[in-house]
Amino acid sequence: MKYISILGSTGSIGTQTLDVVREHDDELKVCAITGNNNIELLREQIIEFSPMLCCVMNEEKASALKNILPSNVKTEIMSGMDGLIAAAEYEKSEIIVTAVSGMIGLKPTVAAIKKGKTIALANKETLVTGGDYIMNLARQYHAPILPVDSEHSAIFQSLMANDKKSINKIVLTASGGPFRGKNTDFLKNVKVEDALKHPNWSMGKKITIDSATLMNKGLEVIEAKFLFDVEPEQIEVVVHPQSIIHSGVEFCDHSTIAQLGLPDMRVPIQFALFYPKRLNNSYKSLSLSEIGNLTFEKPDMEVFKCLRLAFDSLREGGTMPAVLNASNEVCVSLFLDKKISFLEIGDLNEKIMNMHKKEKIESIETILSAEEWTKRTINSLLKN
Numbered sequence: 001m002k003y004i005s006i007l008g009s010t011g012s013i014g015t016q017t018l019d020v021v022r023e024h025d026d027e028l029k030v031c032a033i034t035g036n037n038n039i040e041l042l043r044e045q046i047i048e049f050s051p052m053l054c055c056v057m058n059e060e061k062a063s064a065l066k067n068i069l070p071s072n073v074k075t076e077i078m079s080g081m082d083g084l085i086a087a088a089e090y091e092k093s094e095i096i097v098t099a100v101s102g103m104i105g106l107k108p109t110v111a112a113i114k115k116g117k118t119i120a121l122a123n124k125e126t127l128v129t130g131g132d133y134i135m136n137l138a139r140q141y142h143a144p145i146l147p148v149d150s151e152h153s154a155i156f157q158s159l160m161a162n163d164k165k166s167i168n169k170i171v172l173t174a175s176g177g178p179f180r181g182k183n184t185d186f187l188k189n190v191k192v193e194d195a196l197k198h199p200n201w202s203m204g205k206k207i208t209i210d211s212a213t214l215m216n217k218g219l220e221v222i223e224a225k226f227l228f229d230v231e232p233e234q235i236e237v238v239v240h241p242q243s244i245i246h247s248g249v250e251f252c253d254h255s256t257i258a259q260l261g262l263p264d265m266r267v268p269i270q271f272a273l274f275y276p277k278r279l280n281n282s283y284k285s286l287s288l289s290e291i292g293n294l295t296f297e298k299p300d301m302e303v304f305k306c307l308r309l310a311f312d313s314l315r316e317g318g319t320m321p322a323v324l325n326a327s328n329e330v331c332v333s334l335f336l337d338k339k340i341s342f343l344e345i346g347d348l349n350e351k352i353m354n355m356h357k358k359e360k361i362e363s364i365e366t367i368l369s370a371e372e373w374t375k376r377t378i379n380s381l382l383k384n
């Protein structure tokens, strides 16, 4: 039996992780789950999976959850960051699935690493903001980091039985999002509803908007740099609209190994939970002849400037990727609230990066204060 905690069990990755648990209920036991607002779903999950601990980030919702639970439920209910960290550190849990969205995932992930847990990393913002600091911490505490993000799982799998030192380049695939091939004139007027229509994946709102701006690919470039210890110049982003080749690696002998599959996050989630074992499941098989065509294009980094900004932030280093990420989190939330336009996401991110004086990351506090600076600066920019 493997014991797991799921941070963000009510989200897209969280619910698909629970699907994987249903598929392998004789091998996986859920010890702790967490959510923010969706207490109706947390109630159902508690009744179905009987975790020992459930954290509801939102304090009022935590009290409300207690009131709607059947009286025989023994699950301890906590709230706030203390609760999130308790779920991440839960003694019996060996694997922590980090499936909360945004920088809020940083502190609990650090807590889990310091307890030497295995991290099934979906929350890309942790590595984007923490970079080498997180990777060094994971080495220091012998906490394996197993990627869940489909591209990084594909790269990880392509590297199995190969020497990391012989990587020529990483080929990171991107669907291109709902606005692939569009120009700036078109993008001026796009609506939130259009941006939320991802062609291949059903995901949370934040990452879906990031896919539309190509910021998701930018965040994944940064994530790949730190996970696989390569230079930014060794990462080639290729637009592949079918999302069948999830990414790959070209080695020094010019042989490329890639991982393919239908777009189904349960596959990389299962892989991370059972690594290095591969288990049977009931998911759909890939038929290349049914798919017919796999196509590839270069990304347009002028129109989709967020991808260019991600490469720029990596070359700058230090707190710059954290600042880009924090700025993007604020901008996406403003866009979802219809307070800024689609193109303003990239424009504001660029402005913030130009205003930031990077610092070396010495501790988690450096990252959090860069986040604070970013939020303050965006607020004052918007007021003026």
Ligand SMILES: NC(=O)C1=CN([C@@H]2O[C@H](COP(=O)(O)OP(=O)(O)OC[C@H]3O[C@@H](n4cnc5c(N)ncnc54)[C@H](OP(=O)(O)O)[C@@H]3O)[C@@H](O)[C@H]2O)C=CC1
Binding pocket: 007, 008, 009, 010, 011, 012, 013, 014, 034, 035, 036, 037, 038, 039, 057, 098, 099, 100, 101, 102, 104, 122, 123, 124, 125, 148, 149, 150, 201, 202, 203, 204, 205, 206, 207, 265
């Ligand atoms: N979805 C996907 O296919 C993929 C996602 N990822 C990454 O995985 C992470 C999760 O994405 P996804 O599942 O799509 O996101 P969702 O928005 O679907 O889910 C987010 C989860 O985090 C919880 N949450 C939101 N805000 C807070 C907060 N402030 N404090 C504590 N918990 C919070 C939500 O709780 P509640 O629902 O109760 O409000 C929910 O459980 C992201 O970092 C994303 O980039 C990576 C690859 C693929």
Ligand SMILES: CC(=O)[C@@H](O)[C@H](O)COP(=O)(O)O
Binding pocket: 149, 150, 151, 173, 174, 175, 176, 177, 201, 207, 210, 211, 212, 216, 217, 265
């Ligand atoms: C499923 C997954 O891993 C997402 O990060 C996905 O990659 C988003 O698709 P884009 O390639 O459009 O960003």
Ligand SMILES: [Mn+2]
Binding pocket: 149, 150, 151, 220
């Ligand atoms: Mn991805």
